[in-house]
Amino acid sequence: MKRFKYSEITPEKIYKNRRSFIKSIGLGASSLAISTIPFANKSFANDRYKLTSYKDITTYNNYYEFGTSKSDPYRNSKIFKTTPWEISIEGEVEKPIKLSMEEISEMFVSEERIYRLRCVEGWSMVIPWMGFSLSELLSKVNPTNKAKFVEFESVYDPAQMKGQRYPVLNWPYNEGLRIDEAMHPLTTVVTGLYGKKLPNQNGAPFRIFIPWKYGFKSAKAIVKIKFVENMPTSSWMWASPREYGFYSNVNPNVDHPRWSQATERIIGEGVWAPRVKTLMFNGYGDEVASLYTGMDLKKYF
Amino acid sequence: MKKYLKPGVFILCSIPFLIILYKIFLNNLGPEPVKEITHFTGEWTLIFICLTLLMSPLKRFTKLSVWISFRRTLGLFVFFYATLHLLTYVGLDYRFSWSPILDDVVKKKYIFIGFAAWLLLLPLAITSSQKMVLLLKNNWKKLHRLIYVIAIFGSLHYIWLSKTIFFRPLVYLIIILVLLALRIKIKKRIINYG
16 A cells, blocks of 8 residues: 655645644644555556645535535534534443543544545545544443444534525435444544544534545434444435445445446546546545445445 | 517527536536536437427417417427437537447436437427428327427426425426426317307
8 A cells, every 4th residue: 555645635824834733723743644545556646646726625515414516514513512522332232431521632643634524425525634533532431232223413404504494315414334444543533623623514513534434424413322233224225225335435436326436526626627536435445445345235235 | 679689599599508618618617517517418408399389378368479489499309408418418528438328328318318308309309390380280289299298208207316305396397297288278268168
């Protein structure tokens, strides 16, 4: 696996300001991870490594709680209140716990993690998240031997989230992972973006990010994490089981029933830029392919 | 006054095209420009379909026959925007790489029905001249009823490509169904009085 130095993928301006923003968010230099974007091979255009602009990442979002249009979340999430916020870890665990956001940010050190995001709709971004592995948080509880899956429930608050006033999805938003997927080091709890606090439209205050799966698997504004015995039915599976499977791994060989997943458009590349080929597991095959050994990925899509 | 009406309608119909050209040249199309052009031309095709279908009910409600004289221009703009929409998809998005395009047309029902709708528009565009009206006589009217099928296809195309029917695909479906339902009523009335 080729590793890319941080300086190779970060726009110069941000790179130069890096020291100052690390100081400003109160983290020591030790917390600066040399982030990597793993790829199966290195024969792509340079655009694959280029960070998507802060503006595009924060104004082009799929977050149906705030509306179905891409620009809705930016507009409609401004007044969304993220304090106080509590996350409950419960279900098949020996001792359920509740943690406030303050406690979480004291307990875990966030590092910069640059990951590619591939949306099921066929576009992609490269995002410098701030966060830590979900496994660190989940290790605070002891799952019982019944626990096989982890379910994520997002907040339900139609007063603040106007998209929830309509039956677009089965609210509250629900997602799930197998325990080994949830414990994988790439599965990230996101707390920030571009060295700043996570904006509301990107899922503040607490979201997860799973870089080898389609974007909708990465639930936003999570309030409940539940260990369960049976495979959860996610909101999208509920809406259309034929189109959205539980696994939803990025896979160029398995089409969405209505459109091809073989290629994608890179956000911010302008009108004349061509499509690029989509990579198996979004380019994270070296890290995660072993989770699915022996599985028919066409069947378990 | 009346002689300025038709050129006026023509200019109005061109405005969306001028807007998209302007946006392309100013690079003002947002994070996903190709999708933006595709959606823009697609949505204006649907709007022009609705406008075309609106003319004969308008004539009936206002008792002014002038509406009918706009119908051909509106119909030709349906074809114009539908063709831009198709060209954006085939040329700009897929760079004329035919194998994925053909694969899509065969396998993906929203592409199939969208392409079918464009093919159905072809005979209507070809037979739009006054000469053709005279030549085809009664058949012309029958042929041009294809716009009802095209409208339904267009609406299904939008519904099938969207993740959920809420809200715009649903709005267009309702508008198109209402416009078509208005025509059913006309027929019934004729039968009743006949």
